Amino acid sequence: MSITIPQITLNDGQPFAEVGLGTYNLKGEAGIAAIGSALDSGYRLLDTAVNYGNEREVGEAVRRSSIDRDEIIVTSKIPGRHHGYDEAIASTRESLETLGLDRIDLHLIHWPNPSVGKYLDTYRALLALREEGLVRSVGVSNFTEAMLTETIEATGVAPAVNQVELHPYFPQGALRAFHAEHGIRTESWSPLARRGELFAEPVIGELAEAYGVTPTQLVVRWHVQLGSTPIPKSADPDRQRENADVFGFEISDADVERLSALERGRLWDADPNVHEEM
Numbered sequence: 337m338s339i340t341i342p343q344i345t346l347n348d349g350q351p352f353a354e355v356g357l358g359t360y361n362l363k364g365e366a367g368i369a370a371i372g373s374a375l376d377s378g379y380r381l382l383d384t385a386v387n388y389g390n391e392r393e394v395g396e397a398v399r400r401s402s403i404d405r406d407e408i409i410v411t412s413k414i415p416g417r418h419h420g421y422d423e424a425i426a427s428t429r430e431s432l433e434t435l436g437l438d439r440i441d442l443h444l445i446h447w448p449n450p451s452v453g454k455y456l457d458t459y460r461a462l463l464a465l466r467e468e469g470l471v472r473s474v475g476v477s478n479f480t481e482a483m484l485t486e487t488i489e490a491t492g493v494a495p496a497v498n499q500v501e502l503h504p505y506f507p508q509g510a511l512r513a514f515h516a517e518h519g520i521r522t523e524s525w526s527p528l529a530r531r532g533e534l535f536a537e538p539v540i541g542e543l544a545e546a547y548g549v550t551p552t553q554l555v556v557r558w559h560v561q562l563g564s565t566p567i568p569k570s571a572d573p574d575r576q577r578e579n580a581d582v583f584g585f586e587i588s589d590a591d592v593e594r595l596s597a598l599e600r601g602r603l604w605d606a607d608p609n610v611h612e613e614m
């Protein structure tokens with residue numbers, strides 16, 4: 337039986353899932369099968385990017401699935417080397433071609449690359465693509481509060497989503513509060529902190545046992561209760577189901593705080609003021 341993953345409404349009136357699937361490294365036939373098994377399990381939000389080199393696989397999994405296309409939310413991202421108005425339009429048309437779809441449901445600017453100075457032009461291109469119906473919702477990724485403020489002031493349009501690094505080691509309290517104030521949905525990348533040493537923290541095991549869930553479910557549920565959409569990546573059908581099956585329990589506010597108290601910083605040096613990706 338498939339899991340029902342609840343949805344929320346973005347600031348532009350479009351639907352968005354409370355948990356999605358990260359697809360980084362899901363490639364080839366095995367990647368298509370993994371994305372297909374996630375759709376079968378109940379996932380409706382898929383996260384890809386030009387730079388993952390798997391838009392073809394994501395589009396193919398959507399086409400092979402028996403799920404209605406309109407129920408699936410496909411996210412892609414414009415890479416740094418395609419910043420600029422005309423470049424972003426061309427990049428998006430190429431993504432649509434590679435995906436084999438006629439619409440990207442949520443299109444993001446992957447990294448702001450502030451030294452290049454073109455994220456506002458790139459964002460204006462996203463707004464034009466939305467007018468044209470090629471993109472349904474416009475968003476950003478790895479934007480700081482200052483970059484979001486500049487974007488909103490320059491265009492009058494708050495992004496629907498800001499996808500940022502977020503996990504118990506880096507809960508992003510200040511940025512989440514800013515998002516809430518401006519109606520921007522937070523989306524968590526590397527929501528399991530890439531399933532590294534976070535899972536050796538005693539509090540994770542202790543609380544998972546107390547709630548009768550797995551440590552991974554505890555962490556996914558923590559994101560949901562913070563009001564952020566996590567996109568855990570898993571190639572394994574059983575782990576995909578485990579990660580999505582988090583809507584039958586609730587963590588107390590005090591225990592949410594205990595998990596947030598694990599805060600210590602980013603996983604690696606991905607400060608968007610200085611880290612740039614092309």
Ligand SMILES: NC(=O)C1=CN([C@@H]2O[C@H](COP(=O)(O)OP(=O)(O)OC[C@H]3O[C@@H](n4cnc5c(N)ncnc54)[C@H](OP(=O)(O)O)[C@@H]3O)[C@@H](O)[C@H]2O)C=CC1
Pocket residue numbers: 357358359360361383384446477478499500524525526527528529530531552567568569570571572575576578579
């Ligand atoms: N916008 C941006 O700049 C960025 C976006 N992203 C997006 O975020 C997504 C998720 O982040 P990612 O960095 O992949 O890391 P995650 O935090 O999602 O961790 C993924 C790892 O956890 C393992 N895993 C998943 N579920 C379980 C489970 N239940 N039990 C045990 N192990 C598990 C996976 O292995 P296995 O597959 O074997 O299950 C994989 O090794 C990416 O795929 C991508 O879509 C990521 C980084 C940056």
Ligand SMILES: O=C(O)C(=O)[C@@H](O)[C@H](O)C(=O)CO
Pocket residue numbers: 360385613
């Ligand atoms: O996964 C992503 O979206 C990224 O931006 C990656 O490139 C990420 O930055 C990474 O894994 C770098 O090692």
